[in-house]
Amino acid sequence: MDIRMATDQKAVDNSAMNELHWLIDMVQTIEVGLVVLDRDYNIQLWNGFMENHSGVTPNSIKGKNLFEQFDYLPAKWLKQKMESVYLLKNRAFISWEQRPFIFQFKNYRPITGRADFMYQNVTLLPLSSLTGEVTHISMIVYDVTDVAINKLQLKSANERLEYLSQIDGLSQLFNRRHWEQCLQKEFDRHTRYGSETSLVMLDIDHFKAINDTYGHQAGDRVIQNVSHTIKKSLRETDCAGRYGGEEFGVVLANTPAVNARFFAERLRKKIEKLEILYEEQLIKVTISIGICDIKPEVNDSDTWLSQADQALYQAKEAGRNCTIAYE
Numbered sequence: 001m002d003i004r005m006a007t008d009q010k011a012v013d014n015s016a017m018n019e020l021h022w023l024i025d026m027v028q029t030i031e032v033g034l035v036v037l038d039r040d041y042n043i044q045l046w047n048g049f050m051e052n053h054s055g056v057t058p059n060s061i062k063g064k065n066l067f068e069q070f071d072y073l074p075a076k077w078l079k080q081k082m083e084s085v086y087l088l089k090n091r092a093f094i095s096w097e098q099r100p101f102i103f104q105f106k107n108y109r110p111i112t113g114r115a116d117f118m119y120q121n122v123t124l125l126p127l128s129s130l131t132g133e134v135t136h137i138s139m140i141v142y143d144v145t146d147v148a149i150n151k152l153q154l155k156s157a158n159e160r161l162e163y164l165s166q167i168d169g170l171s172q173l174f175n176r177r178h179w180e181q182c183l184q185k186e187f188d189r190h191t192r193y194g195s196e197t198s199l200v201m202l203d204i205d206h207f208k209a210i211n212d213t214y215g216h217q218a219g220d221r222v223i224q225n226v227s228h229t230i231k232k233s234l235r236e237t238d239c240a241g242r243y244g245g246e247e248f249g250v251v252l253a254n255t256p257a258v259n260a261r262f263f264a265e266r267l268r269k270k271i272e273k274l275e276i277l278y279e280e281q282l283i284k285v286t287i288s289i290g291i292c293d294i295k296p297e298v299n300d301s302d303t304w305l306s307q308a309d310q311a312l313y314q315a316k317e318a319g320r321n322c323t324i325a326y327e
């Protein structure tokens, strides 16, 4: 080999060494976790990111079994994923939405300080030897806390907005639009499965007189107290809404008319006993109630509602503070 060829070869070697050095440097400092495991899940590489967040140095963990070192890992589930990477020679992806994290790392980010731990996406990558055989797996761990927190906050804001759009502000019961949807849903369930369902319509007696005597704000307080009493009387499957000013509707799922009457009478007596205090004045109210189950000839929820309303009208006619069932 002449001197020039030897010099060229040395330059190539230097350049390759440099590249290797840079790559190792990048692997160590990159803001992504890198772990290489052999076929028995022994750790062969543990980069700076993993060290910083776990507090475990590469030297102390090299050669040790991943699942023995971190016994909180979902071993059975993770091994299954890893085995399929070995078998299919394909990468696998674990999203934070599937499992919020794989490694229990604390979250130190000031912006997303609300998260206690680091949300992670993890990619499992097959690593082949020169003969093409998959001998190792690389775990790439991405910190996705910011994205996850934003998405979770957006989701909870949307859920809150959806809830607010269904609620009547004064009574905190469902508003008429949403309540009518519940009514329709229960009617449909009855049509499909024949479930016994009853409808209770109720109206505060002489409410105009309450407004006229004590003022509109006192009237509002009465509506709130009556609504609160209705709400406390419900089962989880019941659906109560404010139908109009001082008229309310309750759909009682899986309830025949005879049981709806028990519910209605219990509620009527509770409201009769209510003592509503407004600016040192004690206000007493009563309600009139109409109930109706779904008769065989009824084909739509409007007719059902109108029959319950007719029963309510009869209760008013009968002297108020009573329950009448539609016949």
Ligand SMILES: Nc1nc2c(ncn2[C@@H]2O[C@H](COP(=O)(O)OP(=O)(O)OP(=O)(O)O)[C@@H](O)[C@H]2O)c(=O)[nH]1
Binding pocket: 170, 203, 204, 205, 206, 207, 208, 209, 211, 215, 216, 217, 218, 219, 220, 223, 244, 245, 246, 316, 320
């Ligand atoms: N304070 C208050 N009053 C309301 C509200 N919505 C409706 N009202 C009033 O409720 C009163 C309802 O009066 P009416 O429909 O004549 O019925 P009533 O006086 O309750 O008589 P009966 O139902 O026949 O026993 C009206 O004066 C409405 O202005 C509300 O949100 N707050």
